[in-house]
Amino acid sequence: MLHSSAVPVHDHRATATFWTEAPEALLARLGSGPWGLAAADAERRRAVDGPNAVVDHAPAAIGRKILRRMAEPLIAILIVAGLVSGLTGDWPGFGIILSIVAVSVAMDVAQEHRAEQAAGALRDSVAVRAIARRDGRPQGVPVEALVAGDVVELAAGALVPADGVLLDGQGLQVNEALLTGEPYPVAKRPGAGAGATLAEATNAVFSGTAVVTGAATMLVVATGSATRLGGVAAALAARRPATAFERGLRGLGLLILRLTVFLVLFVLLAHLAFHRPPLESFLFAVALAVGLTPELLPMVTTVTLSRGAMRMAAKQVVVKRLAAIHDLGAMDVLCTDKTGTLTEARIALADATSPEVLRMAALNAGLASGQPTTLDAAILAAQPLPAGWRLLAELPFGFERRRSSVLAEGEGQRLLVVKGAPEAVLAACTGAEGNAFDRAALLAAAEARGAEGLRLLGVATRAVPEGEVVDGPEAERDLTFLGFCAFLDPPKRSAAAAVARLAELGIRTKIVSGDAAPVVRHLVQALGLPAQGLLTGEEIAGMDDHALAARVGQVDLYARVSPDQKRRILLALKARGHTVGFIGDGINDAPAIHTADAGISVQEATEVARAAADLILLAPDLGVLAEGVEEGRRTYANVMKYVRMGTSSNFGNMLSMAVASLVIPFLPLLPAQILLNNLLYDVSELGIPFDAVDRADLAAPHAWDMRQVLRFTMVMGPLSSVFDLATFGILLWGYGATPEEFRTAWFVESMVTQILVIFLIRTAGPAWRATRPHPVLAATSLGALAAALALALGPFAAVLGFAPLPGALLGVIMALVVAYLAVAEALKRVAVPRAAR
């Protein structure tokens, strides 16, 4: 490959242990410098190396999809069968079979492709970006566009976008749980790495890990599948277990597949044993198999989900992982952090014990490198950074320690200034400014102010002698306590209504906060939320997973919990059989978001939280979540309509036809007629993803229940067969129909019953009281029905092998249809258990 002469030739390939090389050597080898790459150069490299993505999410091109569908066994057999009928001179058969295959593949692929495109565009709209230095300045670059040689700026809350080494950095700590399983953050600093093992790679950061505190710049050395994460990509892809719904659908598909194979082989062998024509028997068996396969199921699921995603987007909820819509619909417990979802997140300083306390707090907040937190910003809004101080060292805030410290020099002193959660700061204090140090009294005072709803930070200092190195939390000792800063974060008015709405939907809301217990209690009171019980992080630390699982059912409030404890609470809830959602925005929420069935974050959240989430709320409002939940239940209800249709009416019809083919001396339907029947039936169902859903279907969480599906099949399937047999009897023995008349009558009967029954199945209550069917569903069903009648009874009927029917016989068939629908409507009540209505 020819590079333009301006770009030095460099070796892209990363060695497995790149961190043992000196940074300068790596920079030279990758043809980069501290100010990164030229944008044009990065573009060229991307063309060579490919996108920085472990798994390619881009939907396959439509041509490839069509080919893939045609390679599916049944379709391939049909195409071959069509060609064989052509070769034997059956040209109408050839034409009909191939056009039916073409129409059904086109319909399926086009629908699915459109749906995927739309869902993909939504996902891209919330994609994570990295800050890379390109053309000499930092700019937001989509993570996928990063290449080896890029220089990326990392700050707290950022996701490490690729593998690389640190060029410089301050107090960087990353969570590598994804790679190593270790839940506690590890420190990283620039320099030469010690050894070749991952644990010794203290100067390297890896794709998929998260920056917990501190700031750094990294040189990207490996991207995409060349990263450590890429190496375990296969394991990672299997990491997210399928949802209960997905597993249920898969199990059902497998069951139907087995039945189909069994039935079709049986029919084929029986026909051959009766010395029926082999090609015709084979085609009949294949057509039966096609008729039995719920081939639209994947398409119906995808289209239903992506339509759900579109509607949710209109309500400010963006779906990153489509299947999460089901989880959202099945969710019965929602855990939420406090700030931003239940409060306005407009944090403002209320007061400080003394001007000096505030001045020191501002020193701590203003000197700290990295992104200022909301608390830091509130301090600096009230008191600008005092002039004349410089930063010597810092111990960035950590969620386990709940303190942050700076070592500052100014006004002729060298001071370690510590601020943090009151009990965390007081624990490191041995004295107090001015008066006697009474830790218990100070804790009680903090508690009292917390009960007023004020968020508190303690501030303390220590004079540090020249020569003492401050580079670890051990330095936070022998502090002198100065006082408190108190902050106000008004409760969000709309939150109470949102929680009530979720409760109506059968969802219990629990608050999981890093803040102090009194603050959480005050908030619950202020909003009038129904909540019982409270566990603190300290109490949870003393429980094993078993003990925790025994408590989480009754406890709604959790205070002073660490990021890992948030995750443990979710695991405990899941262990108790709940489908759990978690909504949060911080670095500290990411592990819990990841663990939840439905991980939710908001658009303004930190990158790690957004990257871990399945759903992103564009407006930080619990109210929109309730809409999302309804949308999830709507998609579930519509997929269930398709499943019920397939397992009862369609399955019953094909089954009776298989049986009939063994009893009567001719084929009950010609292969091409079966395929036509199946195609029209598919068309009639295209509208299901659009259909409106009864209020009752939205009222409570639901999970996939195989027994319910089987029960429905066991009741409705045989019912359909009873009427089929009645049709057979009347046609054969009552009327003495010719084969052509028999097929025409049977085609009409099965089409009308199969299609019309959707208007009963779509609701659990009386069909006439249900919400009106969506116009698209009405159009596809009634259109398909009209087409079926026109083809079977119209001018071209003879081409398809149909014969005209006398009016009296048509009348009898219609009477049978009406009787079937009436009985189906009555039996439906038995088929759907009361609990599921």
Ligand SMILES: Nc1ncnc2c1ncn2[C@@H]1O[C@H](COP(=O)(O)OP(=O)(O)OP(=O)(O)O)[C@@H](O)[C@H]1O
């Ligand atoms: N910048 C900071 N400096 C010092 N201490 C801090 C800082 N930020 C947070 N803390 C302390 O750590 C505690 C936990 O942090 P935080 O409140 O953000 O957790 P959380 O779980 O996200 O809470 P919430 O439920 O309110 O969203 C705070 O209550 C505060 O005491």
Ligand SMILES: [Mg+2]
């Ligand atoms: Mg938070």
